[in-house]
Amino acid sequence: MLRARSLNIGLALGGAALLVLVAFAVLFVLYSGEKRRVSHDLDASLDVEVDELLRIHRDAGTGALSAELHRRISSVPAAVYLLGDPDRVPEVGNLPTWPSDRDVAPGASFALSSADGLVIGRSYRAVMRRLPDGRALLVAHDTAAHEAALQRVRSALLVAGAIAVAAGIAAGLGVGLVLLRRVRDMNHTIVAILAGDRQRRVPVAEPGNEFDHLAGSFNRLLDENDSLLANMRAVTDEIAHDLRTPLARVRQRLERLARAGPAEPHAEPHNGRVAADTIERTIADLDGVLATFEAVLTLSRLEAGAGRELLAPIDLGFLADVIDLHQARADELGVRIDVAIGAGLRVLGERNLLGQAVSNLIDNALKYGASGGVIGVTAAAVDGMVEIAVSDHGPGIAVADRARVVRRFARLDAARSRPGAGLGLALVQAVAHLHGGELRLTDAVPTPGLRAILRLGAAPPAV
Amino acid sequence: MRILLIEDDAESAELVAQALPAAKHEVVIAADGERGLALAGSRAFDVLIVDRMLPGIDGLTLIQRIREQGDRVPVLIVSALSDVDERIRGLRDGGDDYVTKPFAIDELLARVDALVRRAGDHPAMTFRLGDLRLDRLTREVTLAGEALELKPKEFQLLEQLMRHHGQVVTRSMLLEAVWGIRFDPGTNVVDVHVSRLRRKIERGAGSPRIETVRGAGYRLIGPD
Numbered sequence: 001m002l003r004a005r006s007l008n009i010g011l012a013l014g015g016a017a018l019l020v021l022v023a024f025a026v027l028f029v030l031y032s033g034e035k036r037r038v039s040h041d042l043d044a045s046l047d048v049e050v051d052e053l054l055r056i057h058r059d060a061g062t063g064a065l066s067a068e069l070h071r072r073i074s075s076v077p078a079a080v081y082l083l084g085d086p087d088r089v090p091e092v093g094n095l096p097t098w099p100s101d102r103d104v105a106p107g108a109s110f111a112l113s114s115a116d117g118l119v120i121g122r123s124y125r126a127v128m129r130r131l132p133d134g135r136a137l138l139v140a141h142d143t144a145a146h147e148a149a150l151q152r153v154r155s156a157l158l159v160a161g162a163i164a165v166a167a168g169i170a171a172g173l174g175v176g177l178v179l180l181r182r183v184r185d186m187n188h189t190i191v192a193i194l195a196g197d198r199q200r201r202v203p204v205a206e207p208g209n210e211f212d213h214l215a216g217s218f219n220r221l222l223d224e225n226d227s228l229l230a231n232m233r234a235v236t237d238e239i240a241h242d243l244r245t246p247l248a249r250v251r252q253r254l255e256r257l258a259r260a261g262p263a264e265p266h267a268e269p270h271n272g273r274v275a276a277d278t279i280e281r282t283i284a285d286l287d288g289v290l291a292t293f294e295a296v297l298t299l300s301r302l303e304a305g306a307g308r309e310l311l312a313p314i315d316l317g318f319l320a321d322v323i324d325l326h327q328a329r330a331d332e333l334g335v336r337i338d339v340a341i342g343a344g345l346r347v348l349g350e351r352n353l354l355g356q357a358v359s360n361l362i363d364n365a366l367k368y369g370a371s372g373g374v375i376g377v378t379a380a381a382v383d384g385m386v387e388i389a390v391s392d393h394g395p396g397i398a399v400a401d402r403a404r405v406v407r408r409f410a411r412l413d414a415a416r417s418r419p420g421a422g423l424g425l426a427l428v429q430a431v432a433h434l435h436g437g438e439l440r441l442t443d444a445v446p447t448p449g450l451r452a453i454l455r456l457g458a459a460p461p462a463v
Numbered sequence: 464m465r466i467l468l469i470e471d472d473a474e475s476a477e478l479v480a481q482a483l484p485a486a487k488h489e490v491v492i493a494a495d496g497e498r499g500l501a502l503a504g505s506r507a508f509d510v511l512i513v514d515r516m517l518p519g520i521d522g523l524t525l526i527q528r529i530r531e532q533g534d535r536v537p538v539l540i541v542s543a544l545s546d547v548d549e550r551i552r553g554l555r556d557g558g559d560d561y562v563t564k565p566f567a568i569d570e571l572l573a574r575v576d577a578l579v580r581r582a583g584d585h586p587a588m589t590f591r592l593g594d595l596r597l598d599r600l601t602r603e604v605t606l607a608g609e610a611l612e613l614k615p616k617e618f619q620l621l622e623q624l625m626r627h628h629g630q631v632v633t634r635s636m637l638l639e640a641v642w643g644i645r646f647d648p649g650t651n652v653v654d655v656h657v658s659r660l661r662r663k664i665e666r667g668a669g670s671p672r673i674e675t676v677r678g679a680g681y682r683l684i685g686p687d
Binding site: 291321331 | 652
């Protein structure tokens with residue numbers, strides 16, 4: 001199947017071809033019908049005349065028939081008459097010889113032409129009958145008029161056909177122009193955007209047709225792409241700091257160690273301690289770098305959707321273990337953990353990721369909300385979804401800051417406690433999204449405090 | 464202990480081999496999958512350490528072949544791939560434990576020791592060390608005959624330490640075994656639990672001690 005390089009031409013040709021095919025089918029049917037009708041008319045008029053002549057012969061005899069034939073020959077120029085004896089020897093008529101035998105059904109009409117002794121260029125339709133006395137009577141009519149009529153019909157139909165073809169091509173081109181202009185415009189816009197004009201978007205009309213929907217979807221794709229790029233840029237800036245700082249320290253320490261000259265005998269133990277100390281700090285810094293790297297990698301992969309195929313229905317009972325993990329620390333801080341995990345709650349999820357998300361939330365609650373004396377961890381079905389909530393009664397997060405804290409590397413305070421620490425909420429949100437859910441930050445009730453809610457889709461109960 | 468280390472990065476292999484105490488361990492290094500497979504088949508080893516990414520046959524395929532030959536030797540997989548599903552794959556394909564790079568050498572050592580011990584023994588129903596007695600069936604713990612009140616997780620924690628007594632058990636091993644957690648909680652949660660357990664069991668001369676091995680983990684040792 002050939003593919004037209006331009007859909008436009010393809011549409012036009014396709015439309016035209018289809019129309020032509022349909023048109024010619026219709027025209028053929030019409031023409032065939034007309035041809036049949038003409039033929040039928042011819043035969044009918046022949047039959048009428050033959051019946052007349054037969055009646056004359058029956059009522060008034062052969063003589064009267066001959067006389068009638070003579071009369072008609074001289075008065076009707078477009079007809080041929082021939083009366084022959086039983087042996088087909090011509091007796092009366094304007095045809096010199098009896099036409100050769102045709103293989104026709106008795107009484108059916110047949111064609112006569114110049115081969116039968118007629119004027120060249122004219123054609124006739126003839127019919128032959130046997131008279132009761134054995135004689136043969138042949139009557140033929142000129143088909144010129146009928147041919148002319150048929151020709152007129154043929155011409156008319158051909159004109160109609162040509163109009164149909166033109167209409168087909170026009171329609172195809174028209175559809176192409178209208179539809180494909182939209183497509184071409186969209187393509188131009190997209191090409192311009194990809195070439196660098198990143199703020200632009202494809203125009204969308206409201207309420208809009210399918211093309212507008214396509215344009216809308218494409219715009220959303222562009223938005224997502226922009227946001228991913230922005231994220232990447234942000235990450236690069238912040239990673240630069242979180243990774244370069246410890247790496248710079250490591251470098252400087254090792255340089256200093258390398259520069260240290262040969263030790264003096266009495267300074268040996270001191271230098272040995274310095275070296276050991278340096279190495280230990282270096283290892284700690286490198287661990288920090290690795291932790292940051294690990295966290296960023298995990299986050300990037302989550303945000304890119306990796307791990308979605310691991311989601312399976314899981315019971316939330318395992319959260320009890322996650323909570324228990326933090327229990328000892330809570331006890332030390334003098335914070336009580338109120339737990340209320342609904343029985344039999346199931347979500348579509350990945351145990352490790354969910355565990356990490358909830359662990360992060362509890363960790364945050366203990367870190368920032370210990371002053372409240374109690375934190376709550378609940379899981380319940382709400383509006384057909386499952387909500388896991390961790391709340392504390394510390395200072396909470398101001399509404400204005402809530403959008404910022406879920407971004408990577410955001411810090412609530414200026415103090416940079418541990419490397420990778422700024423990724424806690426970003427990871428929770430990424431896990432939420434991967435699970436097709438969301439993270440909501442709201443005020444704890446009663447205030448002050450923060451209530452972090454993981455809203456996830458419920459999985460059907462186990463059978 | 465006879466260890467077969469299948470690792471294509473020569474420097475890494477050397478570093479690991481050197482870290483394994485020569486007195487206790489004999490280490491053989493194979494630099495690619497083919498040699499590793501040949502060696503594993505020809506000599507008996509106590510444990511295999513297999514890098515997942517190998518030239519020629521990759522690590523997982525190698526482990527599958529070894530298992531197909533009916534060899535039940537414990538295998539520790541070392542890999543730069545830290546995805547949960549990669550880990551699951553590694554364990555499903557015949558590995559017994561999985562460590563991601565970069566790892567602290569102590570982590571590797573602790574897990575190797577644990578694997579070998581696990582392979583060798585059928586854990587007893589009761590563990591005894593000094594005056595401490597732990598019954599796995601009745602979930603009872605007594606110190607010098609006196610019952611100790613332990614929370615369920617504390618019991619499991621002690622169970623792990625006693626099972627691997629004398630060996631280093633890393634924080635990540637404890638997180639996996641006791642809480643079923645495979646991520647890093649980011650804070651010193653395990654330390655706090657261990658401190659609490661320590662307070663409960665370290666009473667008197669006859670009780671074992673939970674020693675903190677710096678940078679590695681914990682080790683339960685009997686009373687002197």
